[in-house]
Amino acid sequence: MVAPGPMAAGGKIENDLQYFVPLGSSVACVDPYGNKFEGELVAMDEPSGMIIIKSTGTDNMEDLTVLNRELLSDFEVKTPAPKNSSGSFMPERVVDESLVRKAILKKEEAVSRMAPKDVTAAGRELFKVINKTYSNLDWQGKVIRGLDGDFEVHPPYKEDNVMGKTEDAVARIRKVVKKFHVDLAKKSEIEVAS
Secondary structure, three states, rough: OOOOOOOOOOOOOOOHHHHHEEEOOEEEEEEOOOOEEEEEEEEOOOOOOOOEEEEOOOOOOOEEEEEEEOOOEEEEEEEEOOOOOOOOOOOOOOHHHHHHHHHHHHHHHHHOOOOOOEEEEEEEHHHHHHHHOOOOOOEOOOOEEEEOOOOOEOOOHHHHEEEEEEOOOOHHHHHHHHHHHHHHHHHHHHHHOO
């Protein structure tokens, strides 16, 4: 694992953190207040731009210092980490490519299952409720559709708007739709009473 990252522009002194610095490297830097830090680079969070440096304090205890890399100046790599070294504090995680692919596919599936813009809020909520019982769902225009072809729920998404090939699936989804509308009516009554 490495600590990548471009430094922020705008008058900040460019330093070695704009390049890749392996975790486990011995580094030195100065914060905006002039405090000097020296130690081992043990962690890096790219989105927030934070780094953690491990050093030995005056009491021979290890100190962990969290710093914003964009505010550092005079950053210097004293000794780079040996190749294939992951640092002594944060071990390098081996990334399983199949898990990455699976996560990407899951995200793409979630995006594709988003409701069209012209679907009512009740239709979107009903989709979420049905999804708890029947996870193999999709939108076909404004129609909620079971991907196995068992059922479809057409606007205005009432109990009578459930149609399909198998009676069991249609009956089960009609119960879910009916309960959804009963709960929605109760929720509306509570909100009006408040």
